[in-house]
Amino acid sequence: MSAPDSLKNVKHVILILSGKGGVGKSSITTQTALSLVLKGYKVGVLDIDLTGPSIPRMFGLEDAKIHQSTNGWVPARYNKDLSIVSLGFLLGSKDASVVWRGPKKTAMIRQFLKDVTWPDLDYLLIDTPPGTSDEHIAIAEELQFANPEGCIIVTTPQQISISDVKKEINFCNKVNLRILGLVENMSGFICPHCAECTNIFSSEGGKNLASQLSLKYLGAIPIDPLFVEMIETQKDSSLLDSYENSRLYLESFKPIIDGVLEEIRE
Numbered sequence: 001m002s003a004p005d006s007l008k009n010v011k012h013v014i015l016i017l018s019g020k021g022g023v024g025k026s027s028i029t030t031q032t033a034l035s036l037v038l039k040g041y042k043v044g045v046l047d048i049d050l051t052g053p054s055i056p057r058m059f060g061l062e063d064a065k066i067h068q069s070t071n072g073w074v075p076a077r078y079n080k081d082l083s084i085v086s087l088g089f090l091l092g093s094k095d096a097s098v099v100w101r102g103p104k105k106t107a108m109i110r111q112f113l114k115d116v117t118w119p120d121l122d123y124l125l126i127d128t129p130p131g132t133s134d135e136h137i138a139i140a141e142e143l144q145f146a147n148p149e150g151c152i153i154v155t156t157p158q159q160i161s162i163s164d165v166k167k168e169i170n171f172c173n174k175v176n177l178r179i180l181g182l183v184e185n186m187s188g189f190i191c192p193h194c195a196e197c198t199n200i201f202s203s204e205g206g207k208n209l210a211s212q213l214s215l216k217y218l219g220a221i222p223i224d225p226l227f228v229e230m231i232e233t234q235k236d237s238s239l240l241d242s243y244e245n246s247r248l249y250l251e252s253f254k255p256i257i258d259g260v261l262e263e264i265r266e
């Protein structure tokens with residue numbers, strides 16, 4: 001399947017998947033984007049989580065709008081290296097969600113893949129809807145149209161998320177979508193007072209699953225209240241600066257992004 005013209009300036013497309021909602025897929029997409037920009041890459045984020053697009057909030061772009069040029073939708077700019085398109089930009093209210101049925105959703109996604117004029121990008125990250133329902137599978141199949149390099153799978157350590165992730169992994173194998181690696185999010189809680197990490201859920205579920213299924217384990221990310229604070233208090237492009245100097249980036253996410261880049265170069 002050949003990639004649409006809109007992606008001709010994009011070197012690598014990476015999907016971010018999770019079998020379950022609320023495990024931190026949009027946070028991982030955001031951190032992947034920020035980390036790649038910090039490494040000097042040009043990055044785009046396409047948010048097609050139609051049921052609750054959260055990327056605008058992550059980047060403090062809730063009031064941004066994308067407009068249409070003669071060549072298609074023009075992404076919003078976070079800064080000169082980071083371009084963003086989210087269905088959230090097209091919805092009237094930030095609390096709105098899309099209740100279209102399957103075929104209309106997949107048509108919208110295909111249109112998003114075809115009709116955005118991306119600038120030159122090293123990486124385009126696609127934040128996908130969570131789940132392993134038939135509809136979700138149809139959407140993920142649709143994304144093959146973008147010729148993705150592979151996907152990053154996000155889970156939390158608990159058993160319930162792990163069993164949904166197993167379904168997601170089966171699906172990737174079925175449609176020949178390469179799994180670049182697995183990230184275990186919300187793995188322990190970092191105390192905002194003393195920075196001690198406490199495992200409030202069972203730990204290492206993601207790591208064990210990766211080793212069982214011979215997948216690359218990219219690493220674990222703790223629940224860090226400072227991340228939520230960074231998102232909530234950001235002004236202009238300040239998220240990039242605060243993230244660069246954060247414990248979350250320096251201790252947890254930097255090794256993860258290095259693992260992803262290593263996998264792509266292989």
Ligand SMILES: Nc1ncnc2c1ncn2[C@@H]1O[C@H](COP(=O)(O)OP(=O)(O)OP(=O)(O)O)[C@@H](O)[C@H]1O
Nearest residue numbers: 021022023024025026027054130186222223224227
């Ligand atoms: N490691 C973390 N530390 C602190 N907060 C986090 C972390 N990961 C996620 N969160 C918070 O948890 C909430 C849910 O995360 P997020 O929106 O990324 O999940 P999601 O899997 O994309 O959800 P959805 O299924 O709605 O798309 C957000 O408020 C986010 O800021």
Ligand code: SF4
Nearest residue numbers: 191192193194195196
């Ligand atoms: S980890 Fe230590 S500093 Fe943090 S809340 Fe618990 S006792 Fe207090």
